[in-house]
Amino acid sequence: MELQEFDWSDIIWKTNKKRWINSLHAMCSYLAMFPPSLPNYLIKQFSQPGEVVFDPFSGRGTAPLEACLNGRIGIGNDLSPLARILTGAKVNVPQLQNVTRRINQLEDNYTYTDVLNVEPNIKMLYDEEVTLPQLVYLKNNLKIKNKVDQFIMGSLLGIMHGKIRKDGTSMYLSISMPNTFSMSPNYIRNYIEKNNINKIKNDVFEALRYKVNLLYKEKSNNYVKGKAYGFDAMKINYNRRIFKENYIDLIITSPPYLQVINYGTYNWIRLWMLNNIYDSEEINEKLKSNKVYTINRELKLKDELRLKEYLEFMKEVILGWERILKEDGMAFVIIGDVSNYNNKYIKLAEEVWKYAKNYTSLKLIDIIEDKIDTKTKVTKIWGNKKRGEATKIDRILILSKGNGRMPNYTTNIRDHFSYFYK
Structure with missing residues (x-):
């Protein structure tokens, strides 16, 4: 199907975003996250309970949680141990x-723990x-x-650091x-x-x-474990113990952005809490290495990643979706534009499709623009200079296996999806 032009000026996940925020989403803040209203809308339109x-x-875990809250089986995957715990806590x-009983038990059994050997960078915070x-x-x-302890850990990670109120009190430690990043x-010492x-x-x-x-403030009677x-x-995508062929109905994801974030560096405090399983530099290296079967070499995913390597990585990811998507399955891939890559502005989603289309049997439905309000971006606190490097426009690459699905029209904007199947 050829790319269709369409006016998405009234994007429903922006206009109705407050209506779709479940309290569980607030477990722990995270850089480069999309609003829950986006997967909520796509899940309701293109999947069934x-x-x-x-x-x-x-x-x-935003998309998997939204799936679980809406009676679908939400599955999340991420190399970062922080992301893995947060997703796991939300889908189970x-x-x-x-949870309350376990916190009380831990408190009853608590004995003072010596902090003499705790690293100075942590000591200066607490x-x-x-x-x-x-x-x-x-x-x-x-x-x-243990799922109870995992939930407690996810909750604890969410209060590891944050702002103090004007009266000197704080829900953070x-x-x-x-509270979003470390x-x-x-900088902290100075x-x-x-x-x-x-x-x-x-x-x-x-x-x-x-x-x-606070996290249990809102309940969902439709919740399904993921x-x-x-x-x-x-x-x-090729792990047959996890995914059989034609298993996934819907993919909603936002891959690592090109030239923006080192996830380990900006989460070093929370990573310390994870029992020193990884330190921040190990996380950065872990997230940079992704084995590509077809070319048998290591790709590097990092802030200054070369464009060709990123496109090759994304091509291999998309090829894997051919196996796991159902015959009418669809994928919505949110990819941010890059405003200053070698002095060029790159519409990265379009570049990904140009690179991958000759290799994949998946079909292009559309690439739509989703402008970001930079006033609300987390990176605004870095000032105008850094803010200019941040992603200002996301594009949603919409792919389908076979002819894809008709939307369920669960909202009052049926016309917004009429262009899908002209």
Whole structure:
């Protein structure tokens, strides 16, 4: 099907986004996340209850959670251990009473934990009399393979750092700093010295109970349990123990952006909490290496990634979808434009399709533009210079296996989808 022109000026996931925010989405903030209203809308339009929705780059689990909340089987995958835990906690939510009971049990069994050997970069963030010893205790005692402990860990990661209120109180555990990402240690150290910042003494168990109760504020009677994995985005497509052929109904995903983010660097505090399984540099390297079967070499996914390597990586990911998508399955791929790549402006979604179309049997339905409000972007706090490097326009690459699906028309904007099957 040839690309169709269409006016998406009244995009439903922007105009109705507040209506679709479930409290579980607020477990932990995350860089480069799309609004829950986007997968909510696509899931309702292009899938039925009980069907399978997959996000191979799941981040904090927004798309898989929306699938689960709407009676679909949400499956998320991400190489980052932080993303894997957040997705896993959201697609396998335990009962609130079980979470509360476990927090109380941990508190009852708590004994002061020495923080002498904790690295200085962590010590400068937390009160060493109450808060940090409790964090180290939980770090050593939470078993994240258990779904209750995984949920508690995901909740704890969400309050590891954030801003202090004007009255000096905070639901977060650290000195005042952004809750979305970890500032660099040197920046934080200089900021503390310059502004004479004091640590706050927060009881972690009390803060956890408060956070957890907020997450269970809204319930969904349609919730269906999903799954979370931590595989390479290409390799999982060929893992027959996970995906049979023609298994996935809908793919909704946002791959790593070109020339924007090092996920390990900006999550070093939360990664410390994950029992030192990985440090930030290990995460950066882990996310950069993706084995490509057809060319038998390592591709590098990083801030200054060469365009050709990114396109080759995305081509291989898309080829894997041919096996796992059902005969009428569809994929919605959100890819940000790159405004300053070798002094060029690149519509990356269009470049991905130009590169992949001669290799894949998947069909192009459309590529639509989704402008981003830069005033609300997390990266605005870096100032105008950095803000100019951030993605200002997302494009949604829409692919189908076979002829794809007619939308369910669950909203009052039927005309917005009439162009799909002219």
